[in-house]
Amino acid sequence: MLPWKRPAGWWLRNPRYFLFQMREVGGVFAALYALVLLWQLREFSQGELAYATFLAFMGTPGMFVVNAVMFAFVLVHAITWFALIGKAQPVQLTKEPIPWQKAFAGNLVAWVGISVVVLYLIFGGL
Amino acid sequence: MGVPREPWNPGHEIVRLEAVAKEAEREVVLEPMVWGLFSLGGFITAFLLPVTIFFLSLAVPLGLWPAERIGYGAFAARFPDLLVRLFFLVVIGGGLFHGMHRLRHILLDAGLTRADTLWAVLCYGVAVFGTLAAVYYTFLEPTFGWSLPFL
Amino acid sequence: MAEREVVFRVHRYRPESDRGPTYQDYRVPIRDDTVVLDALNHIKDTLDPTLTFRWSCRMGICGSCGMNVNGTPVLTCGVFVKDLRGGVVTVDPMANFPVLKDLVVEFDDFMRKLQGVKPFLIRKEDAPLSAGEYRQTPEQVEAYRQQSMCINCMLCYSACPVYSRTDHFLGPAASAIAYRYIKDSRDEGADERLGRISTKTGIWECTFVGECSVVCPKDVDPAAAIQSLKVLASMRHMRRILMPKSASR
Ligand code: SF4
Numbered sequence: 001m002l003p004w005k006r007p008a009g010w011w012l013r014n015p016r017y018f019l020f021q022m023r024e025v026g027g028v029f030a031a032l033y034a035l036v037l038l039w040q041l042r043e044f045s046q047g048e049l050a051y052a053t054f055l056a057f058m059g060t061p062g063m064f065v066v067n068a069v070m071f072a073f074v075l076v077h078a079i080t081w082f083a084l085i086g087k088a089q090p091v092q093l094t095k096e097p098i099p100w101q102k103a104f105a106g107n108l109v110a111w112v113g114i115s116v117v118v119l120y121l122i123f124g125g126l
Numbered sequence: 127m128g129v130p131r132e133p134w135n136p137g138h139e140i141v142r143l144e145a146v147a148k149e150a151e152r153e154v155v156l157e158p159m160v161w162g163l164f165s166l167g168g169f170i171t172a173f174l175l176p177v178t179i180f181f182l183s184l185a186v187p188l189g190l191w192p193a194e195r196i197g198y199g200a201f202a203a204r205f206p207d208l209l210v211r212l213f214f215l216v217v218i219g220g221g222l223f224h225g226m227h228r229l230r231h232i233l234l235d236a237g238l239t240r241a242d243t244l245w246a247v248l249c250y251g252v253a254v255f256g257t258l259a260a261v262y263y264t265f266l267e268p269t270f271g272w273s274l275p276f277l
Numbered sequence: 278m279a280e281r282e283v284v285f286r287v288h289r290y291r292p293e294s295d296r297g298p299t300y301q302d303y304r305v306p307i308r309d310d311t312v313v314l315d316a317l318n319h320i321k322d323t324l325d326p327t328l329t330f331r332w333s334c335r336m337g338i339c340g341s342c343g344m345n346v347n348g349t350p351v352l353t354c355g356v357f358v359k360d361l362r363g364g365v366v367t368v369d370p371m372a373n374f375p376v377l378k379d380l381v382v383e384f385d386d387f388m389r390k391l392q393g394v395k396p397f398l399i400r401k402e403d404a405p406l407s408a409g410e411y412r413q414t415p416e417q418v419e420a421y422r423q424q425s426m427c428i429n430c431m432l433c434y435s436a437c438p439v440y441s442r443t444d445h446f447l448g449p450a451a452s453a454i455a456y457r458y459i460k461d462s463r464d465e466g467a468d469e470r471l472g473r474i475s476t477k478t479g480i481w482e483c484t485f486v487g488e489c490s491v492v493c494p495k496d497v498d499p500a501a502a503i504q505s506l507k508v509l510a511s512m513r514h515m516r517r518i519l520m521p522k523s524a525s526r
């Protein structure tokens with residue numbers, strides 16, 4: 001006698017699994033762009049010429065497309081992250097648990113605020 | 127589709143607490159740690175990375191910023207600021223620990239579970255090495271002028 | 278009420294005689310208020326008494342009638358046939374568990390894991406009976422009420438792609454139940470349970486796909502509970518590394 005198991009399946013079995021994979025891939029793109037930043041710092045430390053070469057390479061149309069794709073995936077990652085972190089509230093700060101929709105909205109507002117702060121403090125404003 | 131598993135006695139297995147207690151396993155050391163770094167990195171990348179990519183890589187080609195805003199001069203003017211260097215360190219480290227953990231789990235989910243040790247070494251290795259390199263470029267090299275020829 | 282006939286494609290497996298599972302088609306008369314479980318009972322009562330499946334309460338309480346209908350894990354007593362899309366209704370046993378016969382699966386793996394998280398109140402010292410019951414405020418009940426709604430129907434295990442591919446996972450319901458006791462103000466076993474969760478067969482393979490929470494009929498949200506457990510377990514871990522003394526208390 002053999003027991004038979006039916007596996008649940010994976011990847012494209014339903015649209016939610018697909019969205020999940022996109023979210024995960026978005027996280028990996030964050031690591032890729034971190035490597036780009038690291039490379040940028042390296043070229044910067046090598047002096048003006050190396051940095052100019054780096055910028056010229058990043059400015060090519062091909063790299064623009066790559067950057068745009070990375071940006072899109074990282075956006076997906078950011079938005080799904082804001083939606084998900086509200087669901088895990090191991091330490092309750094308020095008397096009633098905050099509904100995740102509220103936490104999501106709060107995260108989005110904080111995100112816009114932080115982005116503006118970063119723009120002015122790190123990248124020197126508009 | 128079916129996965130035969132033997133030996134097996136359907137429905138006759140009685141689960142007892144003492145047996146479960148005997149099975150008690152050791153706690154893992156790595157997983158809670160890398161998960162903690164992964165989720166910290168998730169916060170960092172979600173909040174800080176979109177604006178970074180947009181202004182460092184997309185604003186100039188889109189014509190929103192003049193090219194000199196990301197040129198050597200502008201970068202050199204801002205980089206001595208401690209906050210700016212810390213920002214780069216945090217974004218690079220966070221992005222790597224977050225993304226590399228996800229990469230490992232994508233590989234596992236794709237069914238490549240046999241090589242898990244290899245994936246773990248590779249992924250977290252890249253994250254650790256990249257973060258150390260970021261420490262070097264943000265704090266050691268500009269401050270002390272050390273140079274490591276291979277970096 | 279208008280009756281019409283719907284074809285049910287039902288998973289059959291008789292371990293004594295079959296070498297593997299097969300499908301058998303039945304034509305079942307359906308009304309607007311027929312649920313999938315009614316159709317299965319119709320088959321068993323009038324068409325084929327050998328068909329085997331579990332059910333009891335018919336009202337979404339006992340959690341014994343879970344099956345994969347058109348590929349999705351559901352309580353069959355709660356799904357109207359008229360709401361299903363497609364001409365044929367496919368009924369499978371729940372995925373990820375060994376099949377005993379036809380639509381009946383075996384849960385031993387879950388039972389073992391459930392016992393591993395000690396699903397009962399743990400006290401360092403039991404208060405004497407004369408001290409009366411342990412009292413809780415409504416807010417303290419609210420802290421774990423959602424997870425305490427679990428009826429052990431196993432739909433979440435059937436939906437989980439991670440449980441599908443690895444043995445090293447406690448699974449959604451057992452984790453949610455562990456969380457339920459950790460959040461209970463009367464309980465003092467949090468450290469013990471977080472220790473169980475921190476093992477290789479704990480929760481670290483979970484990647485927050487979230488499908489368990491989608492299929493759960495009781496809105497237990499095991500996916501969120503697992504994330505909270507990860508936060509608690511990794512905080513506990515960090516505390517042990519940084520402050521070994523205070524953690525060993
Ligand atoms: S968590 Fe939900 S789906 Fe899972 S066993 Fe409990 S009630 Fe069923």
Ligand code: FES
Binds near residue numbers: 336341343354
């Ligand atoms: S028969 Fe009890 S839940 Fe469906």
